[in-house]
Amino acid sequence: MLRYTLMRLGIFAGCLLVVWGLVFAGVFPRGFGASNFLWVLLLAMVISAPISFVVLRKERDRASARIVQRVDRAKANLEASRNQEDLTDDAARTQGQTS
Template sequence: MLRYTLMRLGIFVGCLVVVWGLVYTGVVPRGLGSSNGMWVVLLSLVISAPISFVALRKERDRASVQVVQKVDRVKANLEANRSQEDGADDAARVQGQTS
């Protein structure tokens, strides 16, 4: 999961550098007034999103499998804890009835 996040951040930073260079050279227009920084960041975000979607497909699938496995483990642990509590509760009720 961390690998996917770092790869995605790398693509964004690469796009940020390229867009900043294009704005600095005048190929892409500057933002209005003092909004130039926000313009560069937003344009970089818009460009990096589809690139990440296509380029990181396999890594995203691997991260997804890891998340699903972790959720399944947590569910199994919760179910095991619930079964232990039910067993303890049933044993207490049986002992309460025999007293």
């Protein structure tokens, strides 16, 4: 998951540099007054989102598969814990009835 996040941040940083250069060169319009930095950030986010969606598809699938494995493992551990607790409770109840 960290790898995916770092790759996504890298794509955003690259888009930010490209957009900043294009705004500085006059290809994209400048923001109003002091809003130029916000304009550049917003434009970089809008451009980097679809690029990340397409380029990082395989990495996103790998990350989601790892998350599914972790969730399944946690569910199995929780179920095993519940079963062990039930067996202990049943054993205690059985001993209490026979004594």
